[in-house]
Amino acid sequence: MKDIRYAPIGVFDSGVGGLTVAREIMRQLPDERIVYFGDTARVPYGSKSQDTIIRFSRQIVHFLRTKDVKAVVVACNTASALALETLQPEVDLPIIGVVTPGAKVAAETTANGKIGVIATESTIESQLYTRVIHEHNPRAQVFGKACPLFVPLVEEGWIKDPVTVEVANRYLEPLLATGIDTLVMGCTHYPLLRSVLRQIMGERVTLVNPAYETARELKSLLEAEGIANDGCRGDAKDTAQVGMHRFYVSDAANRFRQFANTILPFGVDTTQLIHIEDY
Amino acid sequence: MKDIRYAPIGVFDSGVGGLTVAREIMRQLPDERIVYFGDTARVPYGSKSQDTIIRFSRQIVHFLRTKDVKAVVVACNTASALALETLQPEVDLPIIGVVTPGAKVAAETTANGKIGVIATESTIESQLYTRVIHEHNPRAQVFGKACPLFVPLVEEGWIKDPVTVEVANRYLEPLLATGIDTLVMGCTHYPLLRSVLRQIMGERVTLVNPAYETARELKSLLEAEGIANDGCRGDAKDTAQVGMHRFYVSDAANRFRQFANTILPFGVDTTQLIHIEDY
Numbered sequence: 215m216k217d218i219r220y221a222p223i224g225v226f227d228s229g230v231g232g233l234t235v236a237r238e239i240m241r242q243l244p245d246e247r248i249v250y251f252g253d254t255a256r257v258p259y260g261s262k263s264q265d266t267i268i269r270f271s272r273q274i275v276h277f278l279r280t281k282d283v284k285a286v287v288v289a290c291n292t293a294s295a296l297a298l299e300t301l302q303p304e305v306d307l308p309i310i311g312v313v314t315p316g317a318k319v320a321a322e323t324t325a326n327g328k329i330g331v332i333a334t335e336s337t338i339e340s341q342l343y344t345r346v347i348h349e350h351n352p353r354a355q356v357f358g359k360a361c362p363l364f365v366p367l368v369e370e371g372w373i374k375d376p377v378t379v380e381v382a383n384r385y386l387e388p389l390l391a392t393g394i395d396t397l398v399m400g401c402t403h404y405p406l407l408r409s410v411l412r413q414i415m416g417e418r419v420t421l422v423n424p425a426y427e428t429a430r431e432l433k434s435l436l437e438a439e440g441i442a443n444d445g446c447r448g449d450a451k452d453t454a455q456v457g458m459h460r461f462y463v464s465d466a467a468n469r470f471r472q473f474a475n476t477i478l479p480f481g482v483d484t485t486q487l488i489h490i491e492d493y
Numbered sequence: 494m495k496d497i498r499y500a501p502i503g504v505f506d507s508g509v510g511g512l513t514v515a516r517e518i519m520r521q522l523p524d525e526r527i528v529y530f531g532d533t534a535r536v537p538y539g540s541k542s543q544d545t546i547i548r549f550s551r552q553i554v555h556f557l558r559t560k561d562v563k564a565v566v567v568a569c570n571t572a573s574a575l576a577l578e579t580l581q582p583e584v585d586l587p588i589i590g591v592v593t594p595g596a597k598v599a600a601e602t603t604a605n606g607k608i609g610v611i612a613t614e615s616t617i618e619s620q621l622y623t624r625v626i627h628e629h630n631p632r633a634q635v636f637g638k639a640c641p642l643f644v645p646l647v648e649e650g651w652i653k654d655p656v657t658v659e660v661a662n663r664y665l666e667p668l669l670a671t672g673i674d675t676l677v678m679g680c681t682h683y684p685l686l687r688s689v690l691r692q693i694m695g696e697r698v699t700l701v702n703p704a705y706e707t708a709r710e711l712k713s714l715l716e717a718e719g720i721a722n723d724g725c726r727g728d729a730k731d732t733a734q735v736g737m738h739r740f741y742v743s744d745a746a747n748r749f750r751q752f753a754n755t756i757l758p759f760g761v762d763t764t765q766l767i768h769i770e771d772y
Binding site: 254255256261262263265266269362363366367369370376377380381384464465466469489491 | 533534535540541542544545548641642645646648649655656659660663743744745748768770
């Protein structure tokens with residue numbers, strides 16, 4: 215019987231954005247192997263309904279189970295906000311999302327009690343960030359703002375472009391006006407716009423990246439459950455990093471690899487295409 | 494046995510954009526009934542691979558067949574460019590797309606032989622517009638430009654916004670420099686940006702909307718096959734327009750209805766949600 219400590223961690227996202235979360239897990243938990251799935255055939259999730267996000271996420275969890283993962287990280291804010299609560303009781307594995315860790319740290323970080331959240335339309339409409347922030351800081355005021363053009367701008371590669379600055383100004387203006395001192399980047403693509411967000415929000419606003427806190431929470435969870443990899447991976451011990459992790463997508467492996475290579479510190483040359491609707 | 498002349502026409506798109514084509518069919522063929530499907534759960538298609546677009550389009554044609562359609566119109570440029578050629582021999586129904594009619598009229602319209610095509614990344618990469626234009630006008634020069642931010646800008650509602658003008662300037666600059674006299678709006682969302690495109694391209698450039706030519710081609714096709722509706726629909730004769738057409742989506746009927754109501758001249762209150770991956 216295999217030792218579950220050496221099983222991989224399943225990480226999924228609607229597409230490539232979740233690689234920023236995978237990268238953070240690799241940094242903080244260098245002994246853990248990752249099986250990543252990006253739903254590139256059905257991306258984006260951010261404008262779709264809860265029923266659809268739940269159906270898609272359930273298929274993905276079924277797929278990850280076939281890879282014998284020991285835990286699942288929902289590396290997509292929209293899926294964390296809309297599907298995680300439904301999936302948790304269905305799955306007999308530890309499963310965490312990015313919203314709760316991000317909301318917790320925002321609730322603890324704010325000094326003036328005013329927190330902004332930028333995210334997709336569906337994440338904002340779900341109000342989950344607001345709910346979790348209030349659990350940890352009942353007096354906090356939370357100001358949500360959907361920024362639907364940010365993902366297409368990042369994917370177009372216009373990261374520091376004047377157009378992106380103008381769009382960001384438009385979206386962030388109402389948040390600036392509220393006097394927030396903390397801003398949650400509630401979509402995995404948004405940390406790639408960090409310098410534009412910093413420029414507009416100024417130095418006094420703390421930018422929260424839920425990826426960092428999610429990796430920390432994953433570490434605690436694995437330790438608490440006694441399933442953390444102790445670094446003695448046996449036959450996997452000498453495997454180069456490129457072989458440690460596995461990447462699956464539902465479409466267009468080439469485009470995925472190009473973007474993945476800009477995010478991850480090593481080549482993602484073994485991406486495999488699967489039909490996710492079969493799971 | 495039912496008379497096939499009174500069967501509806503199946504029209505599909507990756508989402509809501511194809512309603513601009515449906516609207517044109519309703520205008521030019523007022524006696525025909527439409528069964529529309531928008532793949533709102535998996536939208537957009539424009540950045541996805543040919544294999545995926547073919548798989549999705551095949552499922553949709555299977556679905557439309559269950560509605561006993563007499564012909565199918567692929568109202569999505571990306572699906573027309575990437576899937577139609579594969580599907581045509583598989584389907585024993587007349588099936589047409591929007592690319593061929595749009596390319597034909599552009600080839601016939603140009604005076605100086607220089608034609609621009611703006612479309613999604615996948616449509617541009619397919620080179621289908623170029624190929625069909627050359628069949629009708631071998632000496633034409635065709636300049637393609639993918640405009641991936643146009644669809645998100647339209648869906649954000651920034652139709653005449655300065656940001657949209659700036660983005661359009663950026664995309665169209667290389668086309669302007671070539672001296673084109675004809676520009677094909679090769680994505681169903683783009684005609685909604687007509688005034689911005691007109692402002693940038695000037696009065697001397699002809700803007701081609703493939704929807705208009707597609708409806709014309711459909712009309713000829715139905716007449717040639719002897720399956721055009723003669724206006725004597727029997728029990729459907731007195732049905733109000735709102736009941737004549739049926740609308741199906743794979744996600745978020747509400748969002749669809751809102752957008753549909755801005756495009757179509759009557760309410761779309763009967764939109765039904767289906768699971769397209771079951772077909």
